[in-house]
Amino acid sequence: MLQPVILSGGSGTRLWPASRETYPKQLLPLTGEDSLLQITAQRLNGFSADIAKPIVVTNEEHRFIIAEQMRQIGQPSDRIVLEPVGRNTAPAMQLAALIATQEGGDPVLLVMPADQIVTNTPAFHAAMSEGLKQAESGALVTFGIVPDRAETGYGYLRTGDIMPGASSASSASSASSARALAAFVEKPDAARAAEYVASGQYLWNAGIFMMRASVWLKALAALAPEIAAACQASVNEARRDTDFIRVNKAAFTACPSNSIDYAVMEQLGTHPELGQAVVVPMDAGWSDVGAWDALWAVCDKDSAGNVTQGDVMLEDTADSLIFAQSRLVATVGIKDLIVVETPDAIMVADKSRAQDVKKIVTRIKAEG
Numbered sequence: 001m002l003q004p005v006i007l008s009g010g011s012g013t014r015l016w017p018a019s020r021e022t023y024p025k026q027l028l029p030l031t032g033e034d035s036l037l038q039i040t041a042q043r044l045n046g047f048s049a050d051i052a053k054p055i056v057v058t059n060e061e062h063r064f065i066i067a068e069q070m071r072q073i074g075q076p077s078d079r080i081v082l083e084p085v086g087r088n089t090a091p092a093m094q095l096a097a098l099i100a101t102q103e104g105g106d107p108v109l110l111v112m113p114a115d116q117i118v119t120n121t122p123a124f125h126a127a128m129s130e131g132l133k134q135a136e137s138g139a140l141v142t143f144g145i146v147p148d149r150a151e152t153g154y155g156y157l158r159t160g161d162i163m164p165g166a167s168s169a170s171s172a173s174s175a176s177s178a179r180a181l182a183a184f185v186e187k188p189d190a191a192r193a194a195e196y197v198a199s200g201q202y203l204w205n206a207g208i209f210m211m212r213a214s215v216w217l218k219a220l221a222a223l224a225p226e227i228a229a230a231c232q233a234s235v236n237e238a239r240r241d242t243d244f245i246r247v248n249k250a251a252f253t254a255c256p257s258n259s260i261d262y263a264v265m266e267q268l269g270t271h272p273e274l275g276q277a278v279v280v281p282m283d284a285g286w287s288d289v290g291a292w293d294a295l296w297a298v299c300d301k302d303s304a305g306n307v308t309q310g311d312v313m314l315e316d317t318a319d320s321l322i323f324a325q326s327r328l329v330a331t332v333g334i335k336d337l338i339v340v341e342t343p344d345a346i347m348v349a350d351k352s353r354a355q356d357v358k359k360i361v362t363r364i365k366a367e368g
């Protein structure tokens with residue numbers, strides 16, 4: 001049994017003003033009709049495996065939107081796990097693992113961030129089925145993307161030898177073969193990131209993980225016992241309210257905050273007893289839509305290279321992203337700009353400065 005787990009706890013500040021704490025980027029229809037959350041859940045449609053209903057881990061505030069969006073795509077979740085506070089991804093995955101095994105069984109968890117785009121679904125499925133073979137035999141599986149720049153916001157995976165049982169790379173399938181994960185380095189500094197990219201031995205960590213629930217539970221108990229204990233206590237005292245599972249507030253609030261990457265994946269190299277770490281290379285048009293320029297890069301464009309949404313009128317405008325939510329937005333003679341209009345805020349930015357949008361959000365929070 002494959003158990004999808006969707007992590008939907010972030011707020012996506014670099015996609016302000018469309019993305020807000022009350023309505024974060026993963027719940028927005030940024031690339032068309034469906035939200036990133038909906039696209040994520042639908043990405044498994046047609047994947048040939050026995051797939052359970054997804055577990056979604058999120059916070060109290062987004063519960064109704066999430067329930068509704070999952071219903072809209074015909075994939076109602078019967079387990080929407082509500083965190084009283086964000087404690088990063090390791091506790092979120094731990095809650096999902098505990099809940100997935102509550103009724104016995106040992107499903108393979110497929111943990112996916114709710115805010116990514118994958119344009120080549122068949123290639124994604126091929127990578128997932130390669131990962132599934134490895135995960136079923138006890139491996140902790142990551143998925144690797146060929147890097148095209150020295151991005152410091154990602155994890156880096158050093159690839160080792162081809163795994164036994166891996167698909168042949170020359171087969172018709174577009175998935176490459178599973179390899180041993182020789183090292184995992186989360187968010188290296190710029191110099192090291194550049195070195196890794198130049199070496200040709202590293203892939204970016206896609207942020208998607210696959211492993212048996214029992215393998216994860218054992219690894220987390222060994223590497224982050226305080227997280228394991230706090231999550232166990234918060235699930236023991238959880239309250240179920242139809243499809244919502246509210247974990248105990250006091251117990252979860254006491255949980256240390258850490259990510260899957262730092263708490264577990266980086267540590268595996270020195271703990272071979274916890275299982276084989278594996279990387280499956282994935283060439284599937286992956287993007288994590290971190291900022292407006294990344295969204296522009298993955299969306300379909302008009303003949304002048306523009307990505308638009310809503311009521312827009314463009315005159316001599318090129319290579320720009322123009323989103324209008326509530327009014328007509330008109331542009332004349334511009335290039336490489338991001339223009340985002342919402343009822344209460346308008347943002348205009350140079351496309352090359354898309355990362356700095358978070359500075360505005362920080363100022364709004366500080367200055368009120």
Ligand code: GDD
Binds near residue numbers: 007114115154156
């Ligand atoms: N439920 C829940 N609770 N979800 C969370 C929480 C939380 O406290 N914190 C983050 N998430 C969700 C985010 O919404 C996102 O979908 C996913 O978990 C990953 O968290 P990010 O905060 O976006 O991680 P990152 O981008 O810094 O790094 C991760 O992803 C990169 C690829 O996009 C790492 O896995 C990197 O190694 C990786 O390269």
Ligand code: MG
Binds near residue numbers: 288
């Ligand atoms: Mg991210």
